Amino acid sequence: MFDRYVQDKRRKRPLLYAAFVVSTVVEAGVLIFFIIYSLIHVEEVQPPPLTVQFFATTPPPPPPPPPPKASSKPKTPPKVVKPVVQPTEVPKFIQPKLEPDPPEEKDTGGSSDGVPGGVEGGVAGGVAGAPPPPPPPKEEPKPPPKPKVVPAIRIRSEKLSGEDPHLPAVVKAQRRGSGMVMGAYKMCIGLDGSISDVDIVTSIAGADDSIIEVLRTWRYKPQQIPVCFIQNLQFVFE
Numbered sequence: 348m349f350d351r352y353v354q355d356k357r358r359k360r361p362l363l364y365a366a367f368v369v370s371t372v373v374e375a376g377v378l379i380f381f382i383i384y385s386l387i388h389v390e391e392v393q394p395p396p397l398t399v400q401f402f403a404t405t406p407p408p409p410p411p412p413p414p415p416k417a418s419s420k421p422k423t424p425p426k427v428v429k430p431v432v433q434p435t436e437v438p439k440f441i442q443p444k445l446e447p448d449p450p451e452e453k454d455t456g457g458s459s460d461g462v463p464g465g466v467e468g469g470v471a472g473g474v475a476g477a478p479p480p481p482p483p484p485k486e487e488p489k490p491p492p493k494p495k496v497v498p499a500i501r502i503r504s505e506k507l508s509g510e511d512p513h514l515p516a517v518v519k520a521q522r523r524g525s526g527m528v529m530g531a532y533k534m535c536i537g538l539d540g541s542i543s544d545v546d547i548v549t550s551i552a553g554a555d556d557s558i559i560e561v562l563r564t565w566r567y568k569p570q571q572i573p574v575c576f577i578q579n580l581q582f583v584f585e
Contacts, residue, residue, distance in 0.1 A: 509565030
């Protein structure tokens with residue numbers, strides 16, 4: 348019985364050796380395949396553009412003027428000016444009358460509302476000749492606040508709607524086999540959450556117009572001040 352067990356064990360040894368050799372060859376082949384694939388297939392990931400914002404510092408206040416130096420000259424007392432006494436009476440010149448005085452108009456007892464030549468003429472002349480009141484000053488409109496540049500990650504969570512842009516079929520056909528293309532666009536959000544302006548930072552030839560048209564349809568939450576950010580787009584060609 349022990350001999351039979353030893354014979355069975357000897358029969359299984361070649362099978363175990365063959366299985367060990369096959370598994371070693373398969374593992375070595377898989378390892379060599381991944382090493383070759385990693386050397387051939389290299390993906391380059393470009394870092395996002397860095398936005399630098401400079402703030403102007405206020406200049407320091409000018410130094411105070413030096414105190415005036417005390418003069419060493421002795422002060423002379425002010426001169427007393429005697430007042431000039433003018434005569435209290437003004438001489439009058441009496442001229443002879445050349446024309447007689449006009450006769451005085453008699454009071455007819457009429458009311459002040461409709462007396463011809465009296466109050467009516469004075470009131471009408473005064474009201475008609477008075478200048479018109481000046482117009483009220485116009486209030487100048489306040490300038491809109493300047494937009495603030497923020498990272499795209501900060502504003503991404505406030506997006507409400509908007510589809511992702513796609514490249515036109517002509518551009519895809521031209522760039523087939525190139526692997527990947529990237530573009531960057533500066534987007535500004537108004538106070539109501541709509542896109543107020545889109546500027547090109549990194550252009551994609553032949554596709555900028557269609558991409559900007561889709562980006563203008565994006566909607567965000569209402570903002571307290573206008574906000575701008577850089578939107579990076581990456582298109583991969585299979």
